[in-house]
Amino acid sequence: MKPVFLKVVLITVLAAVIVGLWQQLPKEPPPWTDAEVVTLKSLRLSSLPELPPDPSNAVVDNPIAAEFGRKLFFDPRLSANGGISCATCHQAERRFTDGLQKAQAIGTTDRNTPSIVGMAYSPWQFWDGRRDSLWSQALAPLEDPNEHATDRRQVLSVIAEDVGYRTTYEALFGAPPADAGQGETELNIAFANIGKAIAAFERTVMPTTSRFDHYVQAVVDADSGRQEELFTDDEVWGLRLFIDDANCMQCHNGPLFTNHEFHNTGVISFPGDVPDTARVKGVQEALSSEFNCKSEYSDDPERRCPELEFTRTGAELIGAFKTPSLRNLENTAPYMHKGQFETLTDVLDHYNAAEDSMIGHNEAKPLGLSDRQLAQLESFLNSLAAPATGLHLGGVASRSVNETTSSL
Numbered sequence: 001m002k003p004v005f006l007k008v009v010l011i012t013v014l015a016a017v018i019v020g021l022w023q024q025l026p027k028e029p030p031p032w033t034d035a036e037v038v039t040l041k042s043l044r045l046s047s048l049p050e051l052p053p054d055p056s057n058a059v060v061d062n063p064i065a066a067e068f069g070r071k072l073f074f075d076p077r078l079s080a081n082g083g084i085s086c087a088t089c090h091q092a093e094r095r096f097t098d099g100l101q102k103a104q105a106i107g108t109t110d111r112n113t114p115s116i117v118g119m120a121y122s123p124w125q126f127w128d129g130r131r132d133s134l135w136s137q138a139l140a141p142l143e144d145p146n147e148h149a150t151d152r153r154q155v156l157s158v159i160a161e162d163v164g165y166r167t168t169y170e171a172l173f174g175a176p177p178a179d180a181g182q183g184e185t186e187l188n189i190a191f192a193n194i195g196k197a198i199a200a201f202e203r204t205v206m207p208t209t210s211r212f213d214h215y216v217q218a219v220v221d222a223d224s225g226r227q228e229e230l231f232t233d234d235e236v237w238g239l240r241l242f243i244d245d246a247n248c249m250q251c252h253n254g255p256l257f258t259n260h261e262f263h264n265t266g267v268i269s270f271p272g273d274v275p276d277t278a279r280v281k282g283v284q285e286a287l288s289s290e291f292n293c294k295s296e297y298s299d300d301p302e303r304r305c306p307e308l309e310f311t312r313t314g315a316e317l318i319g320a321f322k323t324p325s326l327r328n329l330e331n332t333a334p335y336m337h338k339g340q341f342e343t344l345t346d347v348l349d350h351y352n353a354a355e356d357s358m359i360g361h362n363e364a365k366p367l368g369l370s371d372r373q374l375a376q377l378e379s380f381l382n383s384l385a386a387p388a389t390g391l392h393l394g395g396v397a398s399r400s401v402n403e404t405t406s407s408l
Contacts, residue, residue: 011071026068029236032219038341039243044216045209045327048255051120055300056293057135057196060171060203069167069201071192077158078142080149081106086141086198089113095328101270107146110276112339113200117328120203122260123307127321127337128282129262132307134199136291139191152191159194172197188290192297207256207327212239212383231383237373238380246351246377257384262312264319266355266362270338275359278337279320283313319360328384344381348374 032040041047059065072078076085089103090096096115103109111127119125125137141147142155159165159176169176173193177186211230212317218226231239242248250257262279269275279398286308291297293305335341341350352374354364369377 027233029233029240036243037219038247040216040219040239042253043243043255043257044213044215045207045255046217048121051203054120054133054135054199055302055304056133056298057199059196059355060135060200062172062200064168065197065200066204067183067201068165069197072198073201075158078148078150078155080154084148086138089147089376090116094331097332099331099333101334103147105141105147106149109144109146111337112334114322114324115328115332116202117205117207118256118325119205122254122258122322124260124262124286124322126282128285129322130277130282130285131289132286132292132305134202135192135194135195136289138198138202139195139291141273142194146195152187155194156187156190159190163191169193169197182303185296189297190195192291203408207325208386210327210384210386212380231381234376235379235383238376238378239383241369241373241377242380246369246373247365248377252324252326252399258323260323261315262320262322263350263363264317264321264360266357266358267336267350269358270340273338275319276321276337277318277359279317279322280313280315283311283317286311299405312336316361319357326381326384327384329381341344344378345374348378 054060054401071092071397073086076083076088078085084105085119088105091098092114096117098104098113101112103111103113114127120134123132125131125136126140127132131137142150143152156176159169160178166176173190176190176193178212199306215227215230218224218230227236241250251261251263253259264278286292289295292304293300293308329344333339333342335344337366348369352367352369354366356362
């Protein structure tokens with residue numbers, strides 16, 4: 001081989017290597033387009049609308065009811081053994097989750113503890129949406145044998161025997177049933193009222209601004225210096241993936257990063273459990289619940305229940321679970337409806353592969369992202385965290401989480 005030709009080949013190979021290495025180097029993200037800024041603004045917390053009304057709960061925005069509900073939320077007397085409260089599983093310091101794969105109270109429940117932060121915006125409660133209001137949801141764990149394992153009469157006896165509780169209850173709802181001899185309707189009305197008070201408290205548990213929200217404001221203000229202070233290039237690229245190629249916004253959209261809908265994304269079953277039918281069964285339970293929007297225990301005389309009337313049913317809901325919010329992911333692991341994934345890395349690997357579902361049809365499609373892109377996406381998701389002490393408890397004197405848990 002002639003020296004000149006060999007030199008040309010070596011130069012060509014070297015140039016190809018240099019180009020390849022250059023392509024792998026981190027690139028500075030391009031400026032946001034006007035259309036992209038509109039998308040970012042739709043995700044920031046300041047775009048969250050006013051809380052939707054709940055005419056089925058007459059005390060939902062009553063601060064006295066919210067304070068009453070706060071005390072009930074943290075009161076272990078509302079359980080069969082006197083040791084379990086709502087806060088046993090919904091721990092404020094963990095963004096109202098518990099760090100377990102499946103909730104552990106008097107027994108072990110079937111699923112992971114969902115956060116209640118911002119849940120007043122959701123028309124459906126629980127992973128399978130088997131309740132259609134916060135107050136209806138609040139009642140279910142009280143009688144669940146694996147959670148509080150109590151009953152309606154015991155719950156109301158706690159109210160009757162506690163002078164402070166009884167006084168507050170009477171101010172809000174009138175006298176509770178006097179004894180066990182009261183009729184079932186009166187008993188159920190009083191039990192529903194307990195759920196409505198707890199819901200009034202839960203309605204005040206809202207997320208606060210994260211680093212992402214501050215970044216979006218810097219983008220809106222065209223403040224490039226502030227943007228660089230708040231986000232690394234990897235976080236910016238991760239955000240770009242989130243709103244574009246990773247297709248996350250198909251389900252995780254809006255200021256709470258959820259569409260409040262139900263999707264089968266092919267999540268593997270919990271070891272030893274049969275595949276969970278999820279929403280297909282949950283919607284039937286919601287429709288038949290004695291405490292749903294159409295029930296006699298609703299405070300809405302018109303029984304306006306469009307969610308119940310127009311909800312989807314059918315086999316396509318097999319294996320579909322509610323889309324969780326992506327805010328406050330920090331300290332909420334493990335993830336998914338039975339805590340199947342320990343880390344966000346595991347979650348992203350799952351969606352990147354999008355393998356066939358064990359039951360029903362996986363709506364997700366393989367993403368084909370590189371390891372670097374997955375790491376960038378995870379970096380962005382971590383920017384949605386907000387301090388535990390910053391969770392907003394608006395209707396209850398805006399206490400911090402720590403003050404809320406220690407003021408009983």
